[in-house]
Amino acid sequence: MIWHIASLELRRLFLSPLAWCVLAVEQVILAYFFLISIDNYLQWQPRLAAVAGAPGVTDLVVGPLFGDAALFLLFAVPMMTMRVISEERRAQTLSLLFSAPVSMTDIVLGKFLGVTAFFLILVAMIALMPLSLLVGVHLDFGMFWSGLLGISLLVASFVALGVFMSTLTVQPAIAAISTFGALLLLWIIDWVGGDRAGDYSGLFAYLSLLRHYEPLLKGVFNTSDLVYYLLFIATFLILSIRRLDADRLQH
């Protein structure tokens, strides 16, 4: 049942020009970033070759590319998640799901997986860029896979938060700006503290989406980062289910 809802969600995304537009813009922007980092690498290469244990092409091209992609996703995810529930609520199509023999959990998971699948396609397209380097160089695949896992977890977390924001409102635009605001806040939340590292800065650092992403880009896989993302996703999905359930009990 979850599968049917997810596949329809994905299908409907591709029936709207927005999805194609996001994919196109993403390819152009990231291809440009990719080109710049390759250019930089070529400039540095002669000097790096002389240093033993210097960073290789994977460090200097693949890591930054996934890092820039995260920045792009920060903008793109709210655009795609804003409509999942709020627009259905506005067009009153939610009643189709509510009167069908499916649970709220099925609905939320279906929607979440549908949009996540879209972004995994997008991530796969990003991953093709560094893979194209295989023609000429050897990649550090440990680092590549770790970065890919990182960006996949990151985008799934973004989507979970976006789905939740979409359950809160009937106006897609409100869902979009709230999602963007929340993601941005979680992105920069560890900037607090600075020199006066107090008791709380550890907590803020833990909450930061970025802090758990950066190690994965460097090829450092830590279970606590994985757990952080899984908890993040689970939290917002459960909140979404509860919020949707409250629709039936409204007022």
Place this chain on the structure above:
Amino acid sequence: MSESALITVEHVYRYYGANCALHDVSFSVGKGEVLGLLGPNGAGKSTTLQILSGNLAPSAGQVWINGIDLLDQPKAAKLGLGYLPDQPPLYRELTVDEYLAYCARLHRIAAAQRRAAIDTAKQRCGLTEVGRRLIGNLSKGYQQRVGIAQAIVHAPAVVVLDEPTVGLDPLQMREIRALIRELRGEHSIILSTHILPEVQAVCDRVQIISAGKLVLNDSIEGLQRRMRVSSVILGLRRPPPLRELQALPGVESVETVEPGRFRLHYLPEQNPAEAVAEQVVANQWGLYELSPERMSFEQVFVDITRRDPTEQIVSAEVAS
């Protein structure tokens, strides 16, 4: 809760904040029965149907669909339920075929039977020709049909239709009504409407909701009895003074419709027609018309919904 009832609603209340939208609503609908839910705007028709379809949780009370408790086992109960909300829940960017296939999947129709189920639903709703068109490009009437097809594609025991003919032209209305009559065989149908002739055309039973309360629950025949005679029209060529008519046995009051035509009001069950006829002939007033007046359905409706809602529920079953 009778054995053959496919829908049973017991003591349902629904509050929106402090506002009571439904007050102690109970009824049941048997197999093969079409129930019309009537009421002025804002009376609670849609709320009732939303509760029946699981879109809204009642504040108190119970609902059984096909013998399964909707609140305890929503998934099992909803398998036997088809619902068309007042706004058909259509994805405009899908084709009719894609949309119905999705609805069939949502209702767990096995892949092997899906094709046949969709074809049957399309054929019944007259959608065979438009299967490959985008829903967003269809006319309002066709979109409404897709909405109905969606509600019946899984052949549910209970079909709930919220104002199925609203916004349609008279021809389309007739088609939809014919479809509802055709569906009656194997399904129980509840439909809400504020179009009175529609109820007379398609329903077996009528319920009138007013201000959140069920104020009438009666069969169509019972309703027709309710449109009882309470006045007769009397036409005389040589009319006597008004007070002589007033003095006729059984007559409560007299009003002049036009010179020579009078409306005689009488108390229920005291039809004075016979006595009047005798008197008129005896006095040679020149009788040319003596006809009972029937209340129209509309009058009954206005009568009932205007009445103080605290009055008792009028139920034909209780009376009989």
